[in-house]
Amino acid sequence: MRMAGERIIERLRNQIFENIVKQDIEFFDRNRTGEIISRLAADTVVVGKSVTQNISDGLRNGIMAVVGTGMMLYVNTSLTLTMMSIIPPIAVAAIYYGRILRDISAKTQTATSHTTQVAQEKLDLIRTVRAFAQENRESHSYATETHKVYQLSMKESYAGATFFSGAGFAGNFVAMAILYYGGSLVAAGSITPGDLTSFFLYSTYVGFSFMGLSGFYGELMKGIGASSRLFALMESKGEVEGQSSQTGIKLEKVTGRIEFKDVEFAYPTRSDAKIFKGLSFTIEPGTNVAIVGKSGSGKSTVAQLLLRFYDPSKGSIFIDGIDIRSLDGNHMRNNIMSFVPQEPSLFATTIRENIAYGRSNATDQEIESACERANALGFIKKFPQGFDTYTGEKGVAMSGGQKQRIAIARALLKDPKILIMDEATSALDASSENLVQDSMSQIVMGRTVITIAHRLSTIQQADFIVVVEDGRVVETGGYDELVEREDGKFRHLIDAQLSS
Numbered sequence: 395m396r397m398a399g400e401r402i403i404e405r406l407r408n409q410i411f412e413n414i415v416k417q418d419i420e421f422f423d424r425n426r427t428g429e430i431i432s433r434l435a436a437d438t439v440v441v442g443k444s445v446t447q448n449i450s451d452g453l454r455n456g457i458m459a460v461v462g463t464g465m466m467l468y469v470n471t472s473l474t475l476t477m478m479s480i481i482p483p484i485a486v487a488a489i490y491y492g493r494i495l496r497d498i499s500a501k502t503q504t505a506t507s508h509t510t511q512v513a514q515e516k517l518d519l520i521r522t523v524r525a526f527a528q529e530n531r532e533s534h535s536y537a538t539e540t541h542k543v544y545q546l547s548m549k550e551s552y553a554g555a556t557f558f559s560g561a562g563f564a565g566n567f568v569a570m571a572i573l574y575y576g577g578s579l580v581a582a583g584s585i586t587p588g589d590l591t592s593f594f595l596y597s598t599y600v601g602f603s604f605m606g607l608s609g610f611y612g613e614l615m616k617g618i619g620a621s622s623r624l625f626a627l628m629e630s631k632g633e634v635e636g637q638s639s640q641t642g643i644k645l646e647k648v649t650g651r652i653e654f655k656d657v658e659f660a661y662p663t664r665s666d667a668k669i670f671k672g673l674s675f676t677i678e679p680g681t682n683v684a685i686v687g688k689s690g691s692g693k694s695t696v697a698q699l700l701l702r703f704y705d706p707s708k709g710s711i712f713i714d715g716i717d718i719r720s721l722d723g724n725h726m727r728n729n730i731m732s733f734v735p736q737e738p739s740l741f742a743t744t745i746r747e748n749i750a751y752g753r754s755n756a757t758d759q760e761i762e763s764a765c766e767r768a769n770a771l772g773f774i775k776k777f778p779q780g781f782d783t784y785t786g787e788k789g790v791a792m793s794g795g796q797k798q799r800i801a802i803a804r805a806l807l808k809d810p811k812i813l814i815m816d817e818a819t820s821a822l823d824a825s826s827e828n829l830v831q832d833s834m835s836q837i838v839m840g841r842t843v844i845t846i847a848h849r850l851s852t853i854q855q856a857d858f859i860v861v862v863e864d865g866r867v868v869e870t871g872g873y874d875e876l877v878e879r880e881d882g883k884f885r886h887l888i889d890a891q892l893s894s
């Protein structure tokens with residue numbers, strides 16, 4: 395039974411995790427990581443235990459109760475019926491108690507998940523906490539959460555104590571009744587003292603098994619309480635249909651033409667703030683395009699829509715003339731595109747594994763060549779362990795610029811038809827940026843590159859510039875052409891950057 399319980403926990407965890415990683419990105423906007431982790435770690439244990447350990451206890455107690463009652467009926471029917479009169483009130487109390495336990499259990503699991511969430515978030519940001527000297531405040535906020543869990547378990551203890559002492563009291567009352575009534579039967583000579591003794595022993599036996607059964611019932615209710623959120627996690631399906639599923643068209647030969655057509659979009663978690671109000675632009679195959687605009691104008695959102703992390707509320711996005719909603723999302727991200735995020739983070743493993751993340755079968759030579767083009771080879775080779783250097787949790791053991799270059803190498807290794815770089819050079823110092831820029835001509839060869847850019851240097855290299863403002867494209871054209879427009883939007887952006 396113990397082994398079966400562990401197996402159930404293992405399966406629950408695997409199934410739930412599998413379902414979680416396939417959720418839409420929106421799911422992760424709505425749910426906090428700490429909470430999800432706690433559901434995986436703690437709720438699964440409560441549920442697994444409640445199903446197995448308890449079922450064996452429950453079965454044993456159930457059999458004991460049936461056998462004992464049978465023996466009692468065999469010895470004396472009217473005494474048995476007297477004793478049975480205790481069952482209805484206890485049953486009512488048990489149902490009530492079970493409900494309380496179920497609610498408390500659900501609340502306890504939620505409170506536990508909040509403690510994990512707080513701990514995770516504060517430890518994630520430990521450098522900020524330390525820099526602002528807020529250690530005591532964070533300890534205090536964690537203590538507030540753990541205290542809630544403590545209070546709930548106190549409540550559970552009270553409920554248990556009330557129920558079991560009530561049941562114990564009723565049991566003693568019944569024992570007295572049996573002795574009294576049984577005694578009068580013996581005096582009247584209808585049963586022997588021996589029968590009364592064995593009846594009494596049977597009834598204690600049954601009494602204990604009933605206690606066991608109510609314990610089982612309580613644990614079961616706790617399991618049910620903990621399971622409700624868990625099953626919700628297991629069943630919830632993403633709304634962006636097929637965001638990570640593997641159905642739809644698999645584009646094999648891609649030229650890399652991209653078109654945004656009248657795209658309207660608001661983030662699902664902030665549906666009243668429209669980011670795009672009819673965004674349209676076209677990128678020809680093989681061009682190097684820069685998307686520019688003020689901070690918060692939605693440049694990174696363009697990348698997220700193209701990767702189909704979200705779907706536009708109106709309008710469409712096409713790759714080679716095909717609406718990306720009809721493409722196999724998994725195949726598209728795996729084979730057509732690569733993405734360098736604005737704030738690249740690394741997995742807690744070696745540099746080699748981080749780079750080969752999207753193509754685990756890449757050869758050392760391919761990895762080195764990708765690093766060379768991303769201008770990462772130099773600094774990687776300087777580490778004593780080279781490519782086997784451990785990057786640490788979230789890549790904290792790497793500098794911002796190093797992380798970015800590793801992320802660029804990771805994207806290039808996939809040799810994608812479409813490369814999306816979200817300000818990929820913003821954390822690089824001028825000289826290493828120049829080096830990346832120099833290799834840009836190699837990077838862009840044979841593919842469509844979208845650079846979401848702030849800096850002049852990245853913009854100058856672009857074949858085409860798209861200026862986004864107020865949810866629309868306000869200007870497009872080549873660098874020289876746009877710079878010369880006296881009152882142009884692009885000109886304004888450039889002037890602002892130069893004067894700062």
Ligand SMILES: Nc1ncnc2c1ncn2[C@@H]1O[C@H](COP(=O)(O)OP(=O)(O)OP(=O)(O)O)[C@@H](O)[C@H]1O
Binds near residue numbers: 663664693695736
């Ligand atoms: N996951 C999200 N949920 C809700 N709103 C978001 C989300 N991500 C971004 N936003 C909002 O969308 C708007 C556009 O954000 P976006 O990141 O696209 O801007 P940006 O142009 O990339 O800015 P920057 O130049 O500073 O990187 C901002 O107002 C931002 O607050």
Ligand SMILES: [Mg+2]
Binds near residue numbers: 694
């Ligand atoms: Mg951005």
